[in-house]
Amino acid sequence: MEFNKEFLEDFELAANDHGEPHWLVDGRVEALNEFNELDYPQSKKINWDLLEINEPKWHKSNRQLIPDCENNGNIQIIQLGQKVIVNNLTDDLEEAGVVITDIFTAFRQHPRLIQKSFMNKVINSDEDKFTAFHAAMLNAGIFVYIPKGIQVDQTIEIHVLKDDTLNLPLITHVLVVAEGDSSVNIVEEITDKGSNKNIFNGFTEVLARMNAKIDFKILNKLSGDGEVFLKDKAYLGKGATVNWEENLLNDSKTYASFENNLFGADSKVKTTLNVKSPNNKEFNINVVKHGNNVSSEFDKNFDA
Template sequence: MTLEKFAMTTDEPTWFTQKRQASFELIDKLPLPKMQRFNFSNWQLMPSTKTIIKTDVPTTYDDYVLMDIFDAMTAYPEMIQKYFMNKVIKSDENKMTAYHTAFLNQGIFLYVPENTVVQKPIEIELKQDSQQPFISHILIVAGENSKFSFIQRTRTEGDAKSVANCVVEVMAMPNSEVRYAAVDEMGENVTSYLSRRAYVDQNAYVDWSIGLMNSGNTVADFDTDLFGEGAHSEIKVVDITSGQQQEGVNTRVTNYGKHSIGNINQRGVIMDRSRLIFNGIGHIIKGASGANAEQQNRVMMMSNEAHGDANPILLIDENDVLAGHAASVGQVDQRQLYYLMSRGIDRKTAQRMVIRGFLGDVLVSIPSKPIREELVQTIERKLADGQTVATNS
């Protein structure tokens, strides 16, 4: 199937078909995304796809618009053309963004108009059919002075070998407040590329709470660009790896605006023979006086055969700023284990209690109660499965 025939199945506008074609021609010319200390160049991340999946969501609510991305191209053409892979993330940034644009097969558009406060969280659940590549896009536009929470759950159905290429773009207009929470649970046979990024305008606030609970190999790129004066972002990432899984996570905040604030807090637990790399990147651009960039990257190893790395990076091009970082990689505190076991608690339960305490600092800071509770349940399940694998091996 040619790209033109593929695009016809969406009944999409000409400009988007042309954008697909232009991106397709760039794929072989662009490099892969850069990720320090993590090489994924030999991963199979870009098979062709022939299926378009319409996302089954209502088109409008009283206060906001939530609809299929392809329907939105007709209903909101100017807004989609202005923001889709054009301002927050660009199609020609790297090989993966070009592939994403060329072969996009499903997505969601959320628009919350200016001066709108949505009281209840906006929730979606995306299910990947492992028989098809999952090329998914979420575009969120937060109007000036708007305020809302968005919860995303993503899961794989089936156990076929597949790929996922998922992009989230958040455009936060001045004085808006966006609280984004996600739990990713891609299957063991799914190789994933995940990109989430926000453009944060003057005095706007974006809070990211991300639970990376995938079972397959994953490369994740989480970026926030603080363009406006007084822009603020908090990024919290919880990650657990097991088996022979490999995950590389780039979490970056770039301070462009004066008095902007960007904080990163990442916690990971690695089991069995898995590998997890946390790169925390804080970049303060020249002219961003009064900016603040703080980060924590901590990894706990549950196995002598696991490999973890917490790599903090600060790039400071301005003098009048605050910046700092903390990083650690280590095994379970044996003194804590001994204390718990001396109180009659078995070793497996004691280990899980120590891990919950280790992750607790991030979990309690997640503003979404449903996501906190779901993450705790998912963490318990992954830890129990990991301990079972370790015992059997």
């Protein structure tokens, strides 16, 4: 698929009109070129042609769709469609340097924290056609930054609601950067409302620096028929620990890639995979061990 000059100009103009920094716009255009040159991962169940390249578009969702969330004392962030509309990060954590925000806000306001990490250290846009698509077409997401030595005692709840009242795919990205000797517990819940058959393309990048500890639980409760394309990956520094709990509770066709790079010595990762309706889901599970004395565990429970 070749993109003509007019399309590329309109594509770049749409990203610029969205107020994106030049480095991000340049990255989108570069990903388009990579999309032309790369291949999709092999799959027997997924129709990759559903990942369509168009000009980036943004639409506001009806705030009446906001899910009810129990006031349980946790830090809560709610992404309704493409926008973050609730964020109750506490003042003391904000003063300590913790950042939890919409990913496009982070691109504009925190480039020093995000530019070198976003699709550069953990997942790269040029891995395959799938990653290039995501980098080019990103339209939503959340950025979490935990400074060195900060222990976040409260659970961070991320609620992502795919707005299927609109005819618009959700291409969303969660990036977590935990600096050395920090710790955080994150629970992400993904749901939907509406009847349109939109795809869901969700990437999660976790960058755990030296001796950082991250517990990350993801509950995919999408109820619609739109196909689901996932890629979750962690990069672990020396002595870092990441515990994943992946819960695929959706009924729709799903491609999911779960990957970990144990780069630093003495790093540890554990992945627990709970799957409903496994027959229409396809998985890529990969662990790369670079460091010495690293540890990797994997447990699965199908028809959870």
